[in-house]
Amino acid sequence: MSARLTRYGAFLGTALAIASLLALAGPAVTAEAASYCSGRVVRTVPFSGGEVVVHKKAGYVCAATVARRSGPRRAMSVGVQARGNREVLDRGRYRSHAGPVVVHAGNRCVRVSGSVGGRSVRSGWIMC
The missing domain is CATH 2.60.40 (Immunoglobulin-like)
Known part of the structure; x- marks a missing residue:
């Protein structure tokens, strides 16, 4: 059970990191396209x-x-x-x-x- 929780935690950490990077990249694209x-x-x-x-x-x-x-x-x-x-x-x-x-x-x-x-x-x- 411990190994399963470790893998699940690693998955969540990776997903959170990717989501954070996308959130940071999103406003930059919007700012460039702003009128x-x-x-x-x-x-x-x-x-x-x-x-x-x-x-x-x-x-x-x-x-x-x-x-x-x-x-x-x-x-x-x-x-x-x-x-x-x-x-x-x-x-x-x-x-x-x-x-x-x-x-x-x-x-x-x-x-x-x-x-x-x-x-x-x-x-x-x-x-x-």
Whole structure:
């Protein structure tokens, strides 16, 4: 009976360890997939450091730069410019994302930019 309890205890310990690892891995995946803007995704502009995700809702455009990997704080930025207006920027030292930045674009074209570390991207006029 003692050997049976030992095996059962080892099984429970292994199962608990695996469940703990899955629980720890779960929120990381959810955090990476989290949306920082409301509305529907209309464009994703990828680059080597991450991607700029662009949402639109009721004439407003929202963008956030999401790093490929979260980690130590580093220089990141996101910018959105509606045609005819100045670019609105969020620039700083972040771990996983910069933004969100929201502008009213109505039916005008917009241009987005983003950077993570020394890597950056700038779209042409989109959503025209």
